[in-house]
Amino acid sequence: MPETRLDIDRIRAARRMIDPVFLDTPLYRCDALDPALGCAVSIKLETANPVRSFKARGTELIAGLLAGDGAGAVVCASAGNLGQALAWSGRGRGLDVTVVAPRSAPAAKLDRIRALDARLELVDGDFDLARERAAAVARYEGIRLIEDSQDIETCEGAATIGLELVGAVPTFDAVLIALGGGALATGVGHVVKALAPEVEVICVQPLGAPAMTHSWRQRRVVTTGSTDTIADGVAARRPIPAVLDDLLLVADDAVLVQESSIMAGMRMLLDHAGLVVEPSAALGVAAILEDRDRFAGRHVVTIVCGGNVDMDAYHRWVGVAPDHTP
Amino acid sequence: MPETRLDIDRIRAARRMIDPVFLDTPLYRCDALDPALGCAVSIKLETANPVRSFKARGTELIAGLLAGDGAGAVVCASAGNLGQALAWSGRGRGLDVTVVAPRSAPAAKLDRIRALDARLELVDGDFDLARERAAAVARYEGIRLIEDSQDIETCEGAATIGLELVGAVPTFDAVLIALGGGALATGVGHVVKALAPEVEVICVQPLGAPAMTHSWRQRRVVTTGSTDTIADGVAARRPIPAVLDDLLLVADDAVLVQESSIMAGMRMLLDHAGLVVEPSAALGVAAILEDRDRFAGRHVVTIVCGGNVDMDAYHRWVGVAPDHTP
Incomplete structure (x- = not known):
């Protein structure tokens, strides 16, 4: 093991x-x-x-645990797929989801995040810059930060x-x-x-x-x-x-x-x-x-x-x- | 019901x-x-x-029953999908599968039937002509005829x-x-x-x-x-x-x-x-x-x-x- x-x-x-x-x-x-x-x-x-x-396998787990803990809001950085999945999982559990994504991400991903009622914040930079921005949002708003691969x-x-x-x-x-x-x-x-x-x-x-x-x-x-x-x-x-x-x-x-x-x-x-x-x-x-x-x-x-x-x-x-x- | x-x-x-x-x-x-x-x-x-x-849901059933009965060969007419599915199901159970199909069927379907080791007979006509031909093959060779929708x-x-x-x-x-x-x-x-x-x-x-x-x-x-x-x-x-x-x-x-x-x-x-x-x-x-x-x-x-x-x-x-x- x-x-x-x-x-x-x-x-x-x-x-x-x-x-x-x-x-x-x-x-x-x-x-x-x-x-x-x-x-x-x-x-x-x-x-x-x-x-x-595949990203919803993880966000289902996260959103289920957060909803169980009574959390109301969550933010993540995403190249697009994690954000879409978190938006889907959060919507079904009454979580307010914020996604920080590169402005250059595929429109298909960004459109779906918006369609799933998440708040979408775009950064002029790449995924690693979006990570920094998401961490700042979490600190400023006092909400849970989801870190892909870290969490x-x-x-x-x-x-x-x-x-x-x-x-x-x-x-x-x-x-x-x-x-x-x-x-x-x-x-x-x-x-x-x-x-x-x-x-x-x-x-x-x-x-x-x-x-x-x-x-x-x-x-x-x-x-x-x-x-x-x-x-x-x-x-x-x-x-x-x-x-x-x-x-x-x-x-x-x-x-x-x-x-x-x-x-x-x-x-x-x-x-x-x-x-x-x-x-x-x-x-x-x-x-x-x-x-x-x-x-x-x-x-x-x-x-x-x-x-x-x-x-x-x-x-x-x-x-x-x-x-x-x- | x-x-x-x-x-x-x-x-x-x-x-x-x-x-x-x-x-x-x-x-x-x-x-x-x-x-x-x-x-x-x-x-x-x-x-x-x-x-x-979806056709293999039916051919799995057929091939399983035929193999259980000791049948060795089977023929069907097909526009392509039934034949491919029967070839797949028959291959795993040692059945000799013959498929009669219109020559005009998509090459993708015909190629896959051949790749699955079925005998493929093409007719110059449509699916209903292939049905007639498959019935004749079954009579002539004394093998089981599979009739889509009828069976x-x-x-x-x-x-x-x-x-x-x-x-x-x-x-x-x-x-x-x-x-x-x-x-x-x-x-x-x-x-x-x-x-x-x-x-x-x-x-x-x-x-x-x-x-x-x-x-x-x-x-x-x-x-x-x-x-x-x-x-x-x-x-x-x-x-x-x-x-x-x-x-x-x-x-x-x-x-x-x-x-x-x-x-x-x-x-x-x-x-x-x-x-x-x-x-x-x-x-x-x-x-x-x-x-x-x-x-x-x-x-x-x-x-x-x-x-x-x-x-x-x-x-x-x-x-x-x-x-x-x-």
Whole structure:
């Protein structure tokens, strides 16, 4: 059992706090991807739910605990998906939700946050600047700050995906996990290493946002000055020390992929799996594309973690042109 | 309890025969569709599985029974999805599967049938001609013929979707079901009318393939000379009398929609739900688009029944142009 901050019994208990609409998501072999990728690929699909990402597994936990404690308001920084999920979970429990997000976040994400009745504050900067601003809002207003990946509920909520993976038949050889702040990777990684340690846990990050991967490789926090990737959901510069400590205990590898591979992965998931995914959700396929020999003949699960994307950008990335004629 | 050929206890028992990968599929509110459609829409997603349609619920049942009886071979006619599902279910149970399909069926469907090791026979004609040919193959080879919608397992397999709908919270006001041969409509319709009779069961068929709808309205079998629709999965000309009898007992309405509405529905499911669907799976959204007043303010479930589509045709239908430049 890896000695991270996470706890298997709490993760099992977490399932009871999460709306079932976010649990037991599809996990299925996608044969049509095999010829193109040279390995057997299974998809864990986290997009077929009301917020189209895995993030609600964590926010359900948070909002349930806060509502139980009588809290009335909460604030988080978000690249878009956490904010949408917190808005959804908060709305059902009477919480006032404030989301601080980069102005450059996909309109699809920002629009959905607004539509879910959250207060949305935009910052002229990136996710790490939004984190600073959210912390300031929390201090000034005296309300609870939710810190993605830092707050254990965000990791243990994501970890419930791991429970659904390790119970699966047939078993698999490796799981590919998008790596940003680390909630998904430490969550799923903890459960996999605790209950199916023979499965390889491989984290995937864009070359243009490599802070956590560099940190994992050097076993110390490495920050970067900027990010340059279309994968907005994982574009972070400043790894959190406690999250890195956990990641060092559960990840077998962390790899970096090129933007062109992310786009090729999105196109493959569209053409061969019929899935519209955001760039972060294509990181796993991108990793296979960049290192086919490593995965040849193996059974690999890739977590399709989000599908919130601006369609004009999406069509541009996957190489189909929207027809705006009436 | 409607007096159809179907039986609730058998349908409940059927769940134990079906591989869990096809059961308990996502059912979720898709708020992003509401503004465009003027009602609350929930999606029942039948595409996130190894065959990308609901048809395996029935073929799992059939293949399980046949394998238990020691049968070695089976043949079906199919527009593509039943054949793919039967190939999948048969492969796992050592059945030799022959599929007779129209040569004009989507290449995506035919390729997948071949990839699943089924014998594929193509006919120069439509689905109803394939039905004749499959019957001849069965007589000539002395093997079991599977007749979609006629064979009760195809209906009761599809009916397991109904069990998953009637147990849902929140409840809903109407369910929109693609209508072709009638297995899905009679299956889901039977369960809904048995267990949640207040829910409106609305079948939707293309104007270009209206045989079953005309039959339902006239309460007698009406055949048509040809079909003209992109919705290949429901393009049938000759309703089966026993299936019509069942449909008359469970459907509250059957409506016809235009091709342009089907394409608009596919585009909406792409843009607002991130779902790549085949035309048959967009019939429900098309029905809302053509009669907004009927659905205004109501909570409607639409069954997204299949996602097997040729991507070039798909992009043409939804109005985005594939970019073939390298």
